[in-house]
Amino acid sequence: MLCLFCKKESQGSRSIEHVVPESLGNTTMTLPAGVVCDKCNNYFAVKVEKPFLELPEIVALRFHQAIPSKKRRIPPLEGTIGPHLPATVYRYTGGVVGGVIDVPWDAVPYLPYGGKAVLSIPGSNDEWRVAEVSRFMAKAALESMAARLLNDPVGRHSLVTDVQLDPIRDYARYGKGKLWPIHSRRIYGADKSWVLPTGETVQRVWESDFLYTSRGEVYYVLVVFGLELVINILGPVLRGYQAWLGENHGVSPLYH
Numbered sequence: 465m466l467c468l469f470c471k472k473e474s475q476g477s478r479s480i481e482h483v484v485p486e487s488l489g490n491t492t493m494t495l496p497a498g499v500v501c502d503k504c505n506n507y508f509a510v511k512v513e514k515p516f517l518e519l520p521e522i523v524a525l526r527f528h529q530a531i532p533s534k535k536r537r538i539p540p541l542e543g544t545i546g547p548h549l550p551a552t553v554y555r556y557t558g559g560v561v562g563g564v565i566d567v568p569w570d571a572v573p574y575l576p577y578g579g580k581a582v583l584s585i586p587g588s589n590d591e592w593r594v595a596e597v598s599r600f601m602a603k604a605a606l607e608s609m610a611a612r613l614l615n616d617p618v619g620r621h622s623l624v625t626d627v628q629l630d631p632i633r634d635y636a637r638y639g640k641g642k643l644w645p646i647h648s649r650r651i652y653g654a655d656k657s658w659v660l661p662t663g664e665t666v667q668r669v670w671e672s673d674f675l676y677t678s679r680g681e682v683y684y685v686l687v688v689f690g691l692e693l694v695i696n697i698l699g700p701v702l703r704g705y706q707a708w709l710g711e712n713h714g715v716s717p718l719y720h
């Protein structure tokens with residue numbers, strides 16, 4: 465068994481790899497030990513997933529959508545009371561709506577007394593085009609391909625040995641090459657809820673698929689709380705995706 469990223473023998477590896485981090489609500493899309501070796505798994509956790517999860521946009525999203533981490537903790541947000549008093553805002557987990565506002569002790573004398581003050585906390589925006597997102601998408605794209613081939617050892621072996629995939633593989637694992645562009649746009653509101661056939665109302669945390677175009681391109685599409693992120697698996701260009709969107713009236717490949 466060879467590791468999907470470093471191509472070294474991975475037979476003795478023990479870590480299960482999460483395609484989308486557990487701290488973004490993924491408990492189902494995982495790769496068994498050895499598909500990604502322990503060394504690469506560890507590298508991704510520290511160098512790719514952690515910086516991605518710590519992006520202010522992701523922290524704000526996790527706070528506003530109350531997505532707990534593996535340790536059942538929702539990341540706090542740093543805000544201000546009035547124009548400049550610092551405050552940390554915490555949220556409870558476990559279905560309880562509410563939270564705690566933590567103000568530094570030396571700021572207490574400056575709190576408005578008996579009046580009203582505005583608490584400002586950052587919102588999440590949709591500009592996720594930085595390197596942290598790009599390398600995370602490169603990793604998730606290859607891992608999603610491997611996830612589809614779990615019962616096909618021959619297919620999975622060719623995924624490891626296919627030199628066409630080496631540029632995105634080396635970009636994800638070693639940061640090699642220039643910034644791999646990401647297409648990002650919102651396709652539905654972060655708060656959108658969906659009604660199941662059972663009548664239960666749920667939110668969609670993430671969903672993903674591949675787009676194969678008539679030009680022979682392959683795109684990986686990941687939607688996180690309605691924000692669609694797209695990476696070209698075969699090269700650091702997005703012109704083909706923009707052309708495909710033009711030909712398909714801007715519909716998301718997930719709903720095509």
Ligand SMILES: [Zn+2]
Nearest residue numbers: 467470501504
């Ligand atoms: Zn490896």
